[in-house]
Amino acid sequence: MIRLFDSVHAEVRDLTLRDDGRVSMYVCGPTVYELPHLGHGRFTLVWDVARRWFTFQGLDVHFVSNITDIDDNIIARALRDGVSEAEVARVYENEWWEAMTRLGVARPTDAPHATQYVDQMVELISSLLASGVAYPTSDGVYFDVSRVADYGLLAGQPLDSLRAGARVEANDEKRSPLDFALWKNAKPAEPSWPAPFGDGRPGWHTECVVMSLGLLGDGFDLHCGGFDLKFPHHENERAQAVAAGRAFARHWAHNGWVMVGTEKMSKSLNNFTSLTHLLEETDARAYRLLVLRSHYRSPIEVTPATIADAERALARLDALARRFALPALAGQSLEVKSSFHWEGLGQGLLERVAAKLDDDLDTPLAVALLFDAASSANSLADAGDEDSARGLALAVAALFGALGLALESAGDEVDEASAALVRQRDQARAQKDWAEADRLRTELAALGWTVEDSESGTQIRH
RNA sequence: GGCGGCGUGGCCGAGUGGUUAGGCAGGGGCCUGCAAAGCCCCGUACUCCGGUUCGAAUCCGGACGCCGCCUCCA
Numbered sequence: 047m048i049r050l051f052d053s054v055h056a057e058v059r060d061l062t063l064r065d066d067g068r069v070s071m072y073v074c075g076p077t078v079y080e081l082p083h084l085g086h087g088r089f090t091l092v093w094d095v096a097r098r099w100f101t102f103q104g105l106d107v108h109f110v111s112n113i114t115d116i117d118d119n120i121i122a123r124a125l126r127d128g129v130s131e132a133e134v135a136r137v138y139e140n141e142w143w144e145a146m147t148r149l150g151v152a153r154p155t156d157a158p159h160a161t162q163y164v165d166q167m168v169e170l171i172s173s174l175l176a177s178g179v180a181y182p183t184s185d186g187v188y189f190d191v192s193r194v195a196d197y198g199l200l201a202g203q204p205l206d207s208l209r210a211g212a213r214v215e216a217n218d219e220k221r222s223p224l225d226f227a228l229w230k231n232a233k234p235a236e237p238s239w240p241a242p243f244g245d246g247r248p249g250w251h252t253e254c255v256v257m258s259l260g261l262l263g264d265g266f267d268l269h270c271g272g273f274d275l276k277f278p279h280h281e282n283e284r285a286q287a288v289a290a291g292r293a294f295a296r297h298w299a300h301n302g303w304v305m306v307g308t309e310k311m312s313k314s315l316n317n318f319t320s321l322t323h324l325l326e327e328t329d330a331r332a333y334r335l336l337v338l339r340s341h342y343r344s345p346i347e348v349t350p351a352t353i354a355d356a357e358r359a360l361a362r363l364d365a366l367a368r369r370f371a372l373p374a375l376a377g378q379s380l381e382v383k384s385s386f387h388w389e390g391l392g393q394g395l396l397e398r399v400a401a402k403l404d405d406d407l408d409t410p411l412a413v414a415l416l417f418d419a420a421s422s423a424n425s426l427a428d429a430g431d432e433d434s435a436r437g438l439a440l441a442v443a444a445l446f447g448a449l450g451l452a453l454e455s456a457g458d459e460v461d462e463a464s465a466a467l468v469r470q471r472d473q474a475r476a477q478k479d480w481a482e483a484d485r486l487r488t489e490l491a492a493l494g495w496t497v498e499d500s501e502s503g504t505q506i507r508h
Numbered sequence: 509g510g511c512g513g514c515g516u517g518g519c520c521g522a523g524u525g526g527u528u529a530g531g532c533a534g535g536g537g538c539c540u541g542c543a544a545a546g547c548c549c550c551g552u553a554c555u556c557c558g559g560u561u562c563g564a565a566u567c568c569g570g571a572c573g574c575c576g577c578c579u580c581c582a
Contacts, residue, residue: 056512073582074582075582076582077581082582083582085581085582086582087582088582089582090582092582118580119580201511201512201577201578202511202512202577203510203511203512203577203578204510206510207509207510207511207578208510208511208578209578210509210510210578211509211510211511211577211578212578212579213578213579224578250580271582272581272582273512273513273576273577273582274576274577274580274581274582275581275582276577277511277577277578278577278578278579279581300582301582302513302576303575303576303581303582304582305575308574308575309575310575310576310581311581311582312580312581312582313580313581314579314580314581315581318581335531336520339520339521339522339530339531340520340521340522341521341522343513344513344514344521344522345513345514345575345576346520346521347520351519351520352519352520352521354532355519355520355531355532355533356520356531356532358531358532358533359530359531359532362531362532362545365545365546366546368545369545369546408522410521410522410523410529410530411522411523411529411530413522413530413531414521414522414529414530414531415529415530416530417530417531418529418530421546421547424545424546424547425546425547425548427546428539428546428547429547475541478541480541480542483541483542484541484542484543487542487543487544496544496545497543497544498543498544498545499540499542499543499544499545500544500545505544505545
């Protein structure tokens, strides 16, 4: 049984599924109007890991994550850049998938676009208007939060105290400052869609509720996203579903944010670092390992120092992969437990790691166990027990693969000039000409190579 | 103001009422022609003040500090 912290109940509880053996999960995706930042990288990695783990454990996962391709920010960006909204969305959606590919985040089963669900949004809004839960104003259609009895469930506060702290500016036509826009009336030169209650475009909260219910159906299993979406976004999604008489998510899970120093990385603080930029200069696996080494609900700091730390830890794992010539795993493919052979030490490792991951995705402890196992594998091999060592190392690679982290056993490509130096060095060493051997090592080092001697001769890597 | 989270050794970062988290960096050793990689050993930490307990970093109370949500945000 997989257990997960549920944001509504504020405790770890069993992940009970609507359909046995199948998980339906929705993760709020990006609004595509700029390059993805580190926070996007965090949440996609966290939920990619969750999805991969569920899959590894034999569950059939239906993973939906949307692309919001119409919204205020996109319109503003289009105006600034002098291009169409569709063009802004196209450009930044491409950047998004490019970054996801580099991060090794597997494609969602479905990645719906908001603009392709407008008809269903109009339908929902019409029904909410008909039942009196929604009301029109001069600039759009709003949702009356007082009509949902348990509004505030996700916020963990009753409506009154939420209202008391409301920072939204007063709007005479809104019945409550917490009421939110379901539909924004068309403005000149802005994209709009026809609707019986007036041409316009959908509000953000309406997009996600329609897409999640549309693709996963009523009472789907798990709704995920960053903590900052818990309220008001997820609260408002849920409110619409409840008002429409539809069962919404059975479980809610939220991930911690990325910190910049002591502050949260966020739009309003304008302190975000582009994920695209990070991936241009570092091994994307380092970010994944950094994410895996802290709990998904804790905040993390992503800085050159923490990334470098992760890169050095990664080097240790790659060295293990080279030593045992472990197969490359992960990438876009999702691993499944049953496709590996588990026995002996590997079986024991699997059981211990699985116990941690099944318990609220405790990746930091799982990773600690895997590093321990890596040391054991090396130790066993040093002691001459190659079979046990290799079995354990294979299990380590399989489990990292399950989490989407591919260990690299392939050496770097060696150019002919460097290869010639390697041959010369082997010759010098065979003749015990240590001075020449050391000279050649220095020469290789100057070309950026780290030299390692082995039974099969000089090996070099970057 | 309401609600929630956090404060761990040089750094990152877990965790349980009593026994080594793990990684990085550092020191010593083994291995090596010398290295690299690997292995072994080493730090005895938990904001502060009370309390509960045979025993608390881990439970309770308080103080201090920090952060988040109640606008947009992953």
